[in-house]
Amino acid sequence: MQNDVQEVLYSEQQIQDKVKEMGELISRDFEGRNPLVICVLKGAFIFMADLVKQITIPLEIDFMAVSSYGASTKSSGVVKIIKDLDISVEGRHVIIVEDIIDSGLTLSYLIDVLERRNAKSITVAALFDKPARRTVDLDADYKGYVIPDAFVVGYGLDYGEKYRNLPYVGILKPEVYSH
Template identity: 50%
Template sequence: MEAAPPPAEQDPGAPHGYPGELVSVLIDQETVQAKVRELAAAVAADHTLDTPPLLVCVLKGAVMFTTDFARAMPIPSEMDFMAISSYGSATTSSGVVRILKDLNSDITDRRVVIVEDIIDSGLTLSWLLKNLQSRGPAAIDVVTLLRKPEAVKVPLEPRYVGFDIPTEFVVGYGLDYAERYRDLPFVGLLGAHMYA
């Protein structure tokens, strides 16, 4: 049975311009930021190369996480961006991947840290790992803020995971539905009435 949107005075989307659209806050802003700091410290502690790690931000969803993550790292890092598409405006990954924007950096002999907002089916990330591995990096790690263990369709063990979450459709902190909700400072559950 579908959860009803909360009463107006408890509506988590209302203060951000999305009244009646979110069912609840799944992970609040303070908890998200504490986890970002924890993950950044863990990635930095494992860094052994002389060159800074190259953070690869997977656009657009991971941009909020990547910027906060880079600022929280206690060591220098560099950043580059990839845009890949496998969703369109649907709520599940199609598994067909297109590169919309490739890296500007040469990753040969670099430690690459793929910064992901969420691992859902894992199909897109699995494809991306193979693609980047073919370019000769010293190491590739994955840090993801969110993972849906029950949705994963391919063997995938990211080294750094923020939160395991249920398979509901989540938005906020970079995650969108049809380009909306990325600006929310928390991760929330989108009401099914918004995409059904």
């Protein structure tokens, strides 16, 4: 698994430091608002778990599964809801937790869905931002690291469902997906 990684971009420690910072900012900004923190499965599962441990105010959590990449390094352009939320977002301050914003299609779709369901406010926390690939103009309110135009894996991020369990984030060797 490690042999398929060309370069480690962020170590486990660097990610933990950043997640702690993000948690502190969210704790400060959402004091008294009991936010509904939404994990966008599957990619955000590790980030979500680490982030909520760094948030010190009361909150609720829920999960939504969406997918558009499948076994490819490019978005199919079609975002599918695979599992929907259990808790209603109506009148709630929601925080969408994403591992990565790449084309922006997943996030723009989710924001649209949550707006139509009358969330009171929608805030985005994304650990990684890959602006080079953006096709929809949007940004995260809380952002971890801005990364180069390369397909990355680890810390929840996959290629064809593999590599999610790497504790760090690295660039996948192009030969892994180019044949």
